Amino acid sequence: MSHTGQPPMASTENRILGCLYGQAIGDAMGMPSELWTKNKVVDYFGWIDDFLPGPEENIAANEFSAGEFTDDTSQCVALMDAVIEANGKLEPLLIAKHIMIWAKRINAFEKNILGPTSKAALTAIDQGRSVEDIEANGVTNGSAMRVSPVGCLLPTDDKQAFIEGIRLSCLPTHKSDVAIAGAAVVGWAISRAIEGAPWHLIKDEIISLANDTQRQHESTFSPLLGKRIKYALYVVESQHEPKQALNDLYEMVGSGMDIIESIPSAIALVELAGTQPMRCAELAANLGGDTDTIGAMATAICGALNGIDAFAPQHIALINSANQIDFAPYANALATFRHGQ
Numbered sequence: 164m165s166h167t168g169q170p171p172m173a174s175t176e177n178r179i180l181g182c183l184y185g186q187a188i189g190d191a192m193g194m195p196s197e198l199w200t201k202n203k204v205v206d207y208f209g210w211i212d213d214f215l216p217g218p219e220e221n222i223a224a225n226e227f228s229a230g231e232f233t234d235d236t237s238q239c240v241a242l243m244d245a246v247i248e249a250n251g252k253l254e255p256l257l258i259a260k261h262i263m264i265w266a267k268r269i270n271a272f273e274k275n276i277l278g279p280t281s282k283a284a285l286t287a288i289d290q291g292r293s294v295e296d297i298e299a300n301g302v303t304n305g306s307a308m309r310v311s312p313v314g315c316l317l318p319t320d321d322k323q324a325f326i327e328g329i330r331l332s333c334l335p336t337h338k339s340d341v342a343i344a345g346a347a348v349v350g351w352a353i354s355r356a357i358e359g360a361p362w363h364l365i366k367d368e369i370i371s372l373a374n375d376t377q378r379q380h381e382s383t384f385s386p387l388l389g390k391r392i393k394y395a396l397y398v399v400e401s402q403h404e405p406k407q408a409l410n411d412l413y414e415m416v417g418s419g420m421d422i423i424e425s426i427p428s429a430i431a432l433v434e435l436a437g438t439q440p441m442r443c444a445e446l447a448a449n450l451g452g453d454t455d456t457i458g459a460m461a462t463a464i465c466g467a468l469n470g471i472d473a474f475a476p477q478h479i480a481l482i483n484s485a486n487q488i489d490f491a492p493y494a495n496a497l498a499t500f501r502h503g504q
Contacts (some may be wrong), residue, residue, distance in 0.1 A: 164180075167187055169318060169358070169502060170357070170358060170359050172498060172499075174359075174470075175357055175498045175501060175502065176494050176495060176498040177470040177471055178322060178356060178357045178467050178468075178470050178471075179315040179357060179467070179474070179494040179497050179498050179501075180470070180471040180490060180491060180494035181466035181467055181468075181469055181470040181471040181473060182311055182314070182315055182353055182356075182357070182463050182464075182466045183311065183312075183315070183463070183466070183475070183490040183493060183494055184466055184474050184478075184479055184482060184490055185440050185444075185462040185464070185465055185466020185467065185474075186235070186236055186239055186311045186419055186459045186460075186462065186466070186470060187232045187236045187445075187459075187482045187486070187488075187490070188441070188444050188455075188462055188474065188482060189440075189443065189444040189447055189455075189458030189459045189460070189461060189462025189463065189477060189486070189502035190232040190233055190235045190236045190439065190455045190456070190459035190462075191214055191229075191230050191231060191232045191233075191453035191482065192211065192213075192214055192444040192445065192447070192448045192458060192462075193444070193447050193448045193454035193456070193457065193458030193459070194209065194217055194224050194227050194231065194232065194233050194454075194455045195208070195215045195216065195217050195218060195224055195227075195324075196211060196219065196224075196448055196449070196451065196454045197217075197221065197224050197233070197449070197453070197454050198207065198223045198225045198452070198453065198454075199221060199451060199452075199454075200412045200452075200483045200500075201237075201410070201418075201449075201450065201451030201452070202451075203451070204449060204450075204451050204454075206258055206342060207220070207264075209260035210449060211448040212259075212443065213448050213476075214230045214409045214481060215229055215230045216228050216229045226274075227291055228485055229481070229485065230481040230482055230484070230485030230486070231356025231481070231485045231486055232399050232455075232459075232485075232486055233455050234271065234276050234277065234308075235275075235308040235309065235455055235456050235459040236486075237265050237269075238262055238265065238305075238308065238309035238460060239308075239309045239310075239312060239459075240265070241258070241264070241265045241309070241312055241492075242258055242261070242262075242309050242310075242312050242313070242332060243312045243472040243493050243496075243497070244261045244495070244497075245257040245258040245260070245261040245475075246291055246312060246316060246500070247318070247493075247496050248261075250500075251316065251499075251500030251503065253313065253328050253332050253445075254331070254333040254337075255294045255303050255331050255332075255334035255335050256288075256294055257367070258331075258332060258334075259285065259288045259294060259335035259336075260420060262281075262285060262335060262336075263285055263288070263289060263376070264466070264487035265326065266285065272286075276387075277301050277305075278301075278304075278305050278420065279301065279303070280299060280303050280305055280336055280337055280368075281305045281336040281337075282302025283299070284297050284299040284335060284336045285336065286335075287333070288335065290317050291416075292399055294334050295334075297338075298319070298338070298344070299335075299336055299337055299338045299339075300338055300339045300383065301336075301337055301339060301342065301421065302339050302342060302383060302385055302421050302422055302423065303337070303342070303420045303421055304340050304342075304345060304421070304422050304425045304426070304453070304456055304460075305336050305337055305342075306332065306333035306336060306337035306342050306343070306345070306346045307342070307345040307346040307348070307349050307392050307422060307426060307460060308459055308460060309332075309426070310329065310333075310346040310349050310350045311331055311349065311350070311353055311459075311460075311467075312493075312497060313329055313332045313346075313350045313352035313397065314349065314351065314352070314353030314354040314357070314444060314463075314467070315353060315354070315357065315383055315467075315494075315497040315498075316497050316500055316501055317329075317350070317354055317501070318354060318501060319355055319358065321474040322372075324369055325347075325350070325351065326343075326347055326376055326501065329343060329346050329347045329350050329376075330343050330380070332346065333346050334412075336478065337383050338380045338382070339383050339385075340376075340377045340378075340379075340380040340381050340383055340385065341375060341377055341382075341383055341385040341388055341422045341423060342422055342466045343380050344372075344373045344374075344376040344380070344388045344389075344422070344474060345373075345388060345422035345425075345426040347372060347373065347376045348369045348372065348373050348388065348392065348426055348430065349426070349429070349460050349463070349464065351365075351368065351369055351372055352366075352369055352430070352433075352464045352467075353465075354459075354465055354468045356363050356464060356467035356468040357467055357501075362433065362438050362468060363432075366396060366430065366433075366434065368388075368390055369392060369430065370393050371387070371389060372389070372453045373387070373388040373392060373426075374387050374388065374389035374390065375389075377389070385422075385423055386423060387427050388423060388426060388427070389421055391416070391426075391427040392426065392430050392431075394416065394427065394461065395416045395427035395428060395430060395433055396411055396414055396427075396429040396430065397414050397460050398411050398431060399411070399412060399431045399432075399434055399435045400434065405435060405446070408435055409435070409450055410422040411436075411450050412428055412432075412450065413452065415461055416428050416431065417452070418450050418451055418453055418454070418457060419452055419453060420453045420456070424452075425452075425453055425460070427451065427458070428452075428455045429447075429460040429461040429463075429464075430446055430461070430464075431457075432446050432450070432457065433461050433464050433465055433468075436465060437496040438464075438465050438468045438469065439465060439469070439473070440462050440465040440466050440469055440473050440475070440477040441472060441474070441475075441478070443458070443461050443462045443465045444458050444461075444462045445463055447462065448496045458492070
């Protein structure tokens with residue numbers, strides 16, 4: 164898996180911008196149904212095909228307005244802020260610092276927004292413990308949900324350097340083998356998409372990448388992630404009716420917060436959507452479970468594959484206004500750093 168050459172700067176920036184808006188759009192569209200069962204999503208919404216506010220009945224989403232993204236993309240932005248401060252480097256303590264700045268600004272600890280692994284690790288760092296001394300061996304998807312900027316930043320010509328960069332981005336909150344492997348899968352898919360690789364090649368590469376990374380950093384007794392990804396792809400490829408495929412994915416692979424469910428489901432949704440970003444975000448929102456995180460990861464990959472032109476201007480404008488953000492300067496910075504690697 165060694166690759167040479169880089170696409171032109173304009174193409175790189177276009178795909179990075181597509182990735183970042185894909186992350187935000189998948190997150191925002193999946194927000195209203197976050198952590199609800201699939202049956203509850205169907206009973207309440209019927210079918211989600213647009214940006215909606217968080218329902219009062221959903222305690223995980225009821226403070227969010229239509230188009231607003233959640234902690235997944237907020238931590239992605241924090242990671243980018245850390246990368247920019249470090250002039251293109253991945254420094255775990257700086258990443259932790261920027262995540263803490265965000266968490267304290269929105270009272271994330273008091274509102275129970277952070278996942279259990281992230282909350283425990285960040286609390287320990289805030290109390291002065293070294294990043295290297297914190298166990299953080301959780302198997303949830305907190306590192307993978309924010310990893311898209313690392314895929315935008317790092318080329319794939321040096322596989323080991325790429326995995327090490329992924330590991331550094333994970334360290335503040337998630338050090339387990341499967342957490343690093345899951346983040347590597349999302350990051351690799353994005354980076355290869357930016358390099359112009361087709362999806363059929365990428366989806367084959369990430370299976371061995373996941374298994375190799377997990378074995379290299381072995382710390383849990385989790386099943387092999389690559390084999391679960393292969394199974395999830397089989398589930399959706401063998402079912403030609405999209406809504407039934409979505410149901411099969413929910414029942415046979417799972418859509419919970421653990422890496423071993425959410426990463427295979429995210430990859431399967433890229434396949435099921437035919438790599439089309441808005442279709443991917445829609446499918447994720449109706450999956451049930453960790454809809455916002457799975458949507459963020461899957462649609463970030465689709466966005467990198469298709470570039471920013473795959474998104475309608477009104478959707479970009481909604482993300483910008485609802486979140487008071489513009490991803491264009493971030494895309495430019497990441498593209499500049501990537502071409503300087």
